[in-house]
Amino acid sequence: MTAPEDYDLLVNGTEHHVVGAWIGESLLYVLRERLGLPGAKNACEQGECGSCSVMVDDRLVCSCLVLAASAVGTAITTVESLAPDGALSDVQQAFVDAGAVQCGFCTPGLVMAVEDLLARDAAPTELEVREAISGNLCRCTGYGRVIDAVRVAVRRRTGAEVA
Amino acid sequence: MTVLLPDSLDRACAQLADHPEAHVLAGGTDLMVEVNFGHRRPEAVLSLARVPELKGWGRDGDTLVLGAGVTYTELCDPAIAELAPALAQAARTVGSPQIRNAGTIGGNLGTGSPAGDTLPVLAALDATVELVSVTGRRTLPLAEYCIGPKRTARDATEIIASVSVPVARGPQEYLKVGPRNAMVISVAGLAAVADIEGRRVAVGLGSVGPVPLRAPEAEAWVVDRIDWSAGRLVDPADATEFGSLVAAAARPIDDHRATADYRRHCVSVLARRALTRMFAA
Amino acid sequence: MSEITLTDTTVAPPATGAGTATGTRGARIGESASRPDGIPKVQGRFAYSADLWAEGMLWGHTLRSPHPSARITSIDIAPALRIPGVQAVLTADDVPGRRTYGLEIHDQPVFASDTIRYQGEPVACVAADHPETARRAAEAIVVTYEALEPLIDAEAAIEAPAIHPDGNVVRHLVIRHGDPTVTGDVTVEGTYEVGMQDQAPLGTEAGMAVPSDDGGVELYIATQWLHIDQAQVAASLDLPPEKVRLQLAGVGGAFGAREDVSLQIHLALLALHTGRPVKMVYDRAESFFGHVHRHPARMWYRHHATADGTIVNVEARLIFDGGAYASSSPAVIGNAACFAVGPYFTPNAHIDGWAMRTNNPPCGAMRGFGAVQTCFAHEAQMDKLADALGMDPIELRLRNALKTGDTLPTGQVITGTAPVAEVIRAVAEVPDAVSPTIDGRPMALPGGAGRTADPDGVVRGSGFAVGFKNIAFSEGFDDFSTARVRLDRGVATVTCACAEVGQGFVTIAQQFTREVLGVDEVVLAPADTTIGSAGSTSASRQTWMSGGAVKAAAEAVRERMLALVAADHGLAPGSLRVDDDRIVSDDGAVDLPVTEALGDRVVEETVEYHHEPTYPLDEHGQGDAHLSFAFVAHRAVVDVDPELGLCRLVDLVTSQDVGKVLNPLQLLGQLEGGAAQGVGLALMEEILVTDGTVRNASFTDYLIPTALDLPDLRVGELVEQPEPGAPFGAKGVGEPPTISSTPAVVAAVRAATGLALPRTPVRPSDIALAGIEAP
Missing domain, CATH: 1.10.150.120 ([2Fe-2S]-binding domain)
Known part of the structure; x- marks a missing residue:
């Protein structure tokens, strides 16, 4: 594996510092395993199931198909942001x-x-x-x-x- | 080693020249599947996400120029669909809304899969692919660009900048067979485009050969079967023969998605239906 | 343990009052109770087994055989151990206890050591500090195989050399009933095939194991039956069961895929070897190799009937391919044979059922469990028979419909409800709602997004099918569930190891408890192995079994509560009753809210609930093997593009024998979701296996229905005849929708095309190339 990467991601309005990540990690993996946001689910890892859907710059995409390190500079929105106060949309x-x-x-x-x-x-x-x-x-x-x-x-x- | 995130086409070319081993990442819908399953382990990735020159599209006289970063969703936009209806129809068959929001026409070309949905349309339209690198810029006709299954004429240091197609000069159709009503990989795809003024019909075939195929014999044969001033087939029954001729151009294989026989049969039916929709209505 | 993020695996977090705000009335029997886990699930907060995290945890990965049949000549783990970050590499030699496992027969190795019997069989597993490192380490293990010719034909396996020490015949069941030589005026015969279906739950296999201080292990796992996992894990670890503690983590669907052990033993071994928490999540490709599938089947039938359409004899020979290991094959073929003739009175029958071992992927439980395959065949036979008789197919089914008091081919007399004619009529009476003209919108035509069809080339057909199966476990199995109910200051807490896999036991448990105790707040404790077994979430049994256990425990609490309150008032025990949410006496002297009746006194009862015994089948397949039966019918309308062989289901109507509607909304979800899986088996779902090798282990190529492949299900009148012995008279509802939906859809395609289509799923080429000679 290549040397770990550090980068920042803007998720649900908050800047997150990602430390020591492998370059090949998907946005889905980083959200779930590094940022503590497991709301996006992993069911196929190939864009066929939609369980990992998030918004990237106002576009609905499968986060499993987004290379996390390439999402630097975008605004990412996950299901966790729909009801920040524990309420429901x-x-x-x-x-x-x-x-x-x-x-x-x-x-x-x-x-x-x-x-x-x-x-x-x-x-x-x-x-x-x-x-x-x-x-x-x-x-x-x-x-x-x-x-x-x-x-x-x-x-x-x-x-x-x-x- | 790092993920390269150039913010201009010039920088992208320069970085790729320095890192020819880097995988060029467009929408991610092909590359990331391979990464996720461990089939590909990139040492470096060059992302085109922030290259503004790739994003737009425009009309240059009778030519529609599509930046490589135009997504399938954008191809479905009525403004593009009016100029290239079959391209919009093909784009709408790609995957799901999520995939269409991410995947790009440049990515479809970059992967060069025989099942790539826009490729038969680009083949039928005699599209030209614009490739740029630090050493310059060249354009290739699609037929020279696609050289094998997932093999293209793109050099490792080149970036697909745009693809150009003529603005529609007549009716166009894209039809695709898959065993599910949505979100399915093409078992057989067919594009048919007509140039009323130029009195010609062109056909592009997907998933039935190592590269997108044309059907030159069928295309030549059908010219005289059309009453071009009326925009109709002289004899609607000729569509069936057209279908057979187009099917003869297919070079399908058996795989887990379908047999070669079924694929060839589909091509025949799709060609007949496409021609009928274009010239018998 | 405290660092593990598990807050929402408790499906009803006490903090939220189990989904019922204090002071609001919780849903009782017959009301559409909301799921208490619904809110965390829509928020993305519900913790599935893949969502667990612990400080210092490692990631596990499994190395699997690429060959379906091979001898292992050597395994070298050294290259994997040399990779930085790798903490453990384990093989069969590292299994301290029993080296095999299995639901009914322990015939499946934890790791293959010398013989490979199916593609994807585990050979080793790895723990490392990153999932990608673990995957690369697994790839670095050097295994040398001597590939062998796989045994791939289940019929040939009967005579072929054994591929397993237990032999190739997992079970051969013969049912001989009446005089099997009887013939009728009309005979119809056919051979039918069902392809290998996958359960395809959206959540792949995942879990976490944490070593505990006493040398044992804690497993947080998505499963259908905690206690049978516990027994198998403990045996392989050589630990007493109490040192293997399982807690149910959030389950992303099951449908039979989680009945067998997958990663449980591997995870526990890795945790014990490394002394650290280990997490494992299969990717979708591995998931196809990590669980059993629905048995592919080849079924020959001959029906004999009189000229007026009365069935007099059915002969059938059923060959089910169980793949490399037994799993639940004995029970699956038991069901297939027992229900082979369908819900029709059949005085004479000769049924020969075989569950075979081959080098194909192992097959076992999936929703419908044996009845799905035979229903496809017997319903095709019924249509064929109707055609031969010149009779309306619904009339033929009504004429032969089973009813209470009838004898099954197993000799068992149906003592419970059997409203077969009622479900048939309920479906038949639903008016045809599909517009007679084809919907010309491209997205609504067969082929959908591909724009392939023209409306005038589309043909339409309608098909009808009826099916049934047993509720709960059969053939003498001591089937039980355990539940504890605790009443404390007006709040009831229910503890039960029943695995909530999405089916809605959480609402059933709350509704039953509220109904019995008259309280509104019912909290569900986490499901784990600290209480007795609840049995499996399968066989449509949990409403009856764990629902029955909860009801019985709540009733025991109620009796103690009433006795205490009676004593408070100087009344004789038995003079009080619960009336809605109050405790009252007949004379009106006592009338107080249940929530206040006990003050701070706590009442708790634990009950083990068994259903009436069933019995094994004898050598002629005769015996009272089953507890109860549920019946179902579907009518399907399919638009077909016959030239391309593409299909579009445009209408689906159902009725079902449910005993009693407990929760209308959840019931509808079961009817819709179950039917969708049946539609998938009819039109697209099949694991393609060539020479023992799976060719489509992905969601790109194993296709399940999308929202554009299904119409709104229309539900006719549901048949509510309370089942004697069942809690509140309710029958399980989960499996029947998957049974008759497949044959109804395929019958509709037959009607549209005029083709015989003896195989499901119907492939486009089966239609498009029928009658076209290969060039």
């Missing part, structure tokens, strides 16, 4: 209320994907919702309650129904 609350959580391993990634969708489009159609979360694999729910959670969140946010 409206999307998180909708997931709880709609029964969209079973084992919950995919849930933080799905919450991030839905937050991103609704920030871009406050009134998506059901087909658009399905496309928006098609990169987030869930093995427990069959997505039924997840889609319903989006319906609930949209209804509460805008009063509109997902067509």
